[in-house]
Amino acid sequence: MAPTGLEIPSLKGKVSDEEWAVRVDLAACYRLLVRYGWEDLTFTHITVRVPGAEDQFLINPYGLFFDEITASSLVKIDLQGRKIGDSPFPVNQAGFVIHSAIHGARHDARCVLHTHTVSGIAVSTQRAGLLPISQHAMSVIPSLGYHDFEGIATRDDEKPRLVADLGDHTHLILRNHGLLTVGETVADAFVAMYFLESSCAIQVRAQSGGGELIPVPKEVLDAAYAGPAQPRRRGETIWPGLLRRLDRSDPSYKD
8 A cells, every 4th residue: 555645744743642642543444444445435434532522523534535544634523523723624514414423422432433335235225134143243233223214314303313223332234324333442443343344244245145044043142142242342452453454554544
């Protein structure tokens, strides 16, 4: 992966150390979406709350592809999607509707990650939703909600229904639309999306084989769902390795 070549002044030293660390993680997350094939041109967003500022968030500069995003290019916005401070980049305010609803209702949802992947959308169109046919899916389903499609998410009146459907879950399937995860950190939201996206990809591939799917026995499902919940902070051990992988190919996300 080649450096972006965009001339973006560095904000390192111009924002707090805490904000800079979050900027680096968020920029890395955008780059990882490209690496894993989860981007949809310039559409969809990942947002994260600015440390120490509960009503301020970082979001991608609209028009930049995800593999061009750097820590300094991320735009700071308020809960209404309005830019805070100077930035040469616009913000897709309409696309922030989903994120602002969740950030406003869930204090623990410091990071919100939304994708339009082929496998995710494919499962979102299936009436039965995500099937418990894999170990990956079984780790997701206990904390999975569904939100019915109401058209392109640009209306504020949809927010209460979206928040209610997410509830206290970590994962959400937006029917006929895509996938969404939340986390206390960027790392947690990314790892949650990894398992949700992988579950959808496994399901679509299994169904495409045309053979009869093997159901997980009810007693195994019951035991799994009754046991300890999957920890929400799974990103702590995985994230450093993902950053090392990015650093080996293109560390410019840190700029």
